Amino acid sequence: MVTFTLDPALIVQLLISTVLPLAVGLVTKTITRPGTKAVLLALLSLATSMLTAFADALASGTVYDIGLGLLLALPTFxxxxxxxxxxxxxxxxxxxxxxxxxxxxxxVREAR
Structure with a gap:
Protein backbone atom coordinates (compact mmCIF):
# COMPACT_ATOMS: atom_id res chain seq x y z
CA MET A 1 0.00 0.00 0.00
CA VAL A 2 1.21 3.50 -0.84
CA THR A 3 0.06 6.76 0.68
CA PHE A 4 0.91 10.34 -0.15
CA THR A 5 0.76 12.83 2.69
CA LEU A 6 2.11 16.32 3.06
CA ASP A 7 2.81 17.48 6.56
CA PRO A 8 1.58 21.10 6.92
CA ALA A 9 4.61 21.94 9.09
CA LEU A 10 6.98 20.87 6.31
CA ILE A 11 5.08 22.96 3.77
CA VAL A 12 5.34 25.98 6.07
CA GLN A 13 9.04 25.28 6.51
CA LEU A 14 9.53 25.16 2.75
CA LEU A 15 7.71 28.46 2.27
CA ILE A 16 9.75 30.11 5.02
CA SER A 17 13.00 28.89 3.49
CA THR A 18 12.14 30.52 0.16
CA VAL A 19 11.88 33.99 1.73
CA LEU A 20 14.71 33.71 4.27
CA PRO A 21 17.30 35.24 1.90
CA LEU A 22 15.08 38.30 1.53
CA ALA A 23 14.71 38.51 5.31
CA VAL A 24 18.49 38.44 5.65
CA GLY A 25 18.68 41.20 3.06
CA LEU A 26 16.21 43.30 5.01
CA VAL A 27 18.17 43.08 8.27
CA THR A 28 21.65 43.56 6.79
CA LYS A 29 23.25 46.44 4.92
CA THR A 30 24.82 46.38 1.50
CA ILE A 31 28.28 46.64 3.10
CA THR A 32 27.79 43.57 5.30
CA ARG A 33 30.28 40.85 4.45
CA PRO A 34 28.89 37.77 2.65
CA GLY A 35 30.23 35.47 5.39
CA THR A 36 28.23 37.37 8.00
CA LYS A 37 25.10 37.07 5.86
CA ALA A 38 25.69 33.32 5.44
CA VAL A 39 26.03 32.83 9.20
CA LEU A 40 22.85 34.87 9.77
CA LEU A 41 21.03 32.78 7.17
CA ALA A 42 22.22 29.57 8.85
CA LEU A 43 21.06 30.81 12.26
CA LEU A 44 17.67 31.84 10.88
CA SER A 45 17.35 28.44 9.20
CA LEU A 46 18.12 26.72 12.48
CA ALA A 47 15.70 28.90 14.44
CA THR A 48 12.82 28.46 12.00
CA SER A 49 13.41 24.70 11.81
CA MET A 50 13.40 24.33 15.58
CA LEU A 51 10.28 26.51 15.94
CA THR A 52 8.45 24.71 13.15
CA ALA A 53 9.19 21.31 14.70
CA PHE A 54 8.06 22.66 18.09
CA ALA A 55 4.82 24.06 16.64
CA ASP A 56 4.15 20.76 14.87
CA ALA A 57 4.65 18.86 18.13
CA LEU A 58 2.26 21.20 19.92
CA ALA A 59 -0.35 20.97 17.19
CA SER A 60 -0.24 17.19 16.97
CA GLY A 61 0.11 16.59 20.70
CA THR A 62 3.33 14.62 20.33
CA VAL A 63 6.69 14.87 22.04
CA TYR A 64 9.03 17.59 20.71
CA ASP A 65 11.85 15.94 18.80
CA ILE A 66 14.92 18.20 18.86
CA GLY A 67 16.69 15.91 16.40
CA LEU A 68 14.00 16.51 13.80
CA GLY A 69 14.32 20.26 14.21
CA LEU A 70 18.09 20.07 13.85
CA LEU A 71 17.80 17.80 10.83
CA LEU A 72 15.34 20.17 9.12
CA ALA A 73 17.80 23.06 9.46
CA LEU A 74 20.09 21.68 6.74
CA PRO A 75 17.54 21.43 3.91
CA THR A 76 16.07 24.77 5.00
CA PHE A 77 19.50 26.38 4.67
CA VAL A 108 14.09 61.72 1.42
CA ARG A 109 12.24 64.68 0.02
CA GLU A 110 11.12 67.41 2.36
CA ALA A 111 7.76 69.09 1.96
CA ARG A 112 7.97 72.77 0.98
Whole structure:
Protein backbone atom coordinates (compact mmCIF):
# COMPACT_ATOMS: atom_id res chain seq x y z
CA MET A 1 0.00 0.00 0.00
CA VAL A 2 1.21 3.50 -0.84
CA THR A 3 0.06 6.76 0.68
CA PHE A 4 0.91 10.34 -0.15
CA THR A 5 0.76 12.83 2.69
CA LEU A 6 2.11 16.32 3.06
CA ASP A 7 2.81 17.48 6.56
CA PRO A 8 1.58 21.10 6.92
CA ALA A 9 4.61 21.94 9.09
CA LEU A 10 6.98 20.87 6.31
CA ILE A 11 5.08 22.96 3.77
CA VAL A 12 5.34 25.98 6.07
CA GLN A 13 9.04 25.28 6.51
CA LEU A 14 9.53 25.16 2.75
CA LEU A 15 7.71 28.46 2.27
CA ILE A 16 9.75 30.11 5.02
CA SER A 17 13.00 28.89 3.49
CA THR A 18 12.14 30.52 0.16
CA VAL A 19 11.88 33.99 1.73
CA LEU A 20 14.71 33.71 4.27
CA PRO A 21 17.30 35.24 1.90
CA LEU A 22 15.08 38.30 1.53
CA ALA A 23 14.71 38.51 5.31
CA VAL A 24 18.49 38.44 5.65
CA GLY A 25 18.68 41.20 3.06
CA LEU A 26 16.21 43.30 5.01
CA VAL A 27 18.17 43.08 8.27
CA THR A 28 21.65 43.56 6.79
CA LYS A 29 23.25 46.44 4.92
CA THR A 30 24.82 46.38 1.50
CA ILE A 31 28.28 46.64 3.10
CA THR A 32 27.79 43.57 5.30
CA ARG A 33 30.28 40.85 4.45
CA PRO A 34 28.89 37.77 2.65
CA GLY A 35 30.23 35.47 5.39
CA THR A 36 28.23 37.37 8.00
CA LYS A 37 25.10 37.07 5.86
CA ALA A 38 25.69 33.32 5.44
CA VAL A 39 26.03 32.83 9.20
CA LEU A 40 22.85 34.87 9.77
CA LEU A 41 21.03 32.78 7.17
CA ALA A 42 22.22 29.57 8.85
CA LEU A 43 21.06 30.81 12.26
CA LEU A 44 17.67 31.84 10.88
CA SER A 45 17.35 28.44 9.20
CA LEU A 46 18.12 26.72 12.48
CA ALA A 47 15.70 28.90 14.44
CA THR A 48 12.82 28.46 12.00
CA SER A 49 13.41 24.70 11.81
CA MET A 50 13.40 24.33 15.58
CA LEU A 51 10.28 26.51 15.94
CA THR A 52 8.45 24.71 13.15
CA ALA A 53 9.19 21.31 14.70
CA PHE A 54 8.06 22.66 18.09
CA ALA A 55 4.82 24.06 16.64
CA ASP A 56 4.15 20.76 14.87
CA ALA A 57 4.65 18.86 18.13
CA LEU A 58 2.26 21.20 19.92
CA ALA A 59 -0.35 20.97 17.19
CA SER A 60 -0.24 17.19 16.97
CA GLY A 61 0.11 16.59 20.70
CA THR A 62 3.33 14.62 20.33
CA VAL A 63 6.69 14.87 22.04
CA TYR A 64 9.03 17.59 20.71
CA ASP A 65 11.85 15.94 18.80
CA ILE A 66 14.92 18.20 18.86
CA GLY A 67 16.69 15.91 16.40
CA LEU A 68 14.00 16.51 13.80
CA GLY A 69 14.32 20.26 14.21
CA LEU A 70 18.09 20.07 13.85
CA LEU A 71 17.80 17.80 10.83
CA LEU A 72 15.34 20.17 9.12
CA ALA A 73 17.80 23.06 9.46
CA LEU A 74 20.09 21.68 6.74
CA PRO A 75 17.54 21.43 3.91
CA THR A 76 16.07 24.77 5.00
CA PHE A 77 19.50 26.38 4.67
CA UNK A 78 20.15 24.68 1.32
CA UNK A 79 16.79 25.77 -0.10
CA UNK A 80 17.39 29.32 1.11
CA UNK A 81 20.85 29.46 -0.50
CA UNK A 82 19.45 27.97 -3.69
CA UNK A 83 16.66 30.53 -3.77
CA UNK A 84 19.14 33.34 -3.22
CA UNK A 85 21.49 32.36 -6.03
CA UNK A 86 18.86 30.84 -8.32
CA UNK A 87 16.05 33.38 -8.19
CA UNK A 88 16.41 36.32 -5.80
CA UNK A 89 19.91 37.45 -6.79
CA UNK A 90 19.49 37.19 -10.59
CA UNK A 91 16.28 39.23 -10.58
CA UNK A 92 17.75 41.79 -8.17
CA UNK A 93 15.37 41.13 -5.26
CA UNK A 94 18.19 40.42 -2.79
CA UNK A 95 19.96 43.65 -3.62
CA UNK A 96 16.72 45.62 -3.48
CA UNK A 97 15.90 44.11 -0.07
CA UNK A 98 19.29 45.24 1.22
CA UNK A 99 18.87 48.72 -0.18
CA UNK A 100 15.38 49.13 1.22
CA UNK A 101 16.45 50.45 4.62
CA UNK A 102 19.96 51.62 3.71
CA UNK A 103 20.36 55.36 4.38
CA UNK A 104 22.63 55.77 1.38
CA UNK A 105 20.02 54.57 -1.10
CA UNK A 106 16.86 56.13 0.29
CA UNK A 107 16.03 59.56 -1.01
CA VAL A 108 14.09 61.72 1.42
CA ARG A 109 12.24 64.68 0.02
CA GLU A 110 11.12 67.41 2.36
CA ALA A 111 7.76 69.09 1.96
CA ARG A 112 7.97 72.77 0.98
Missing amino acids: LVAVGMHYGIWKPIGASTRAQQLFDKNTIT
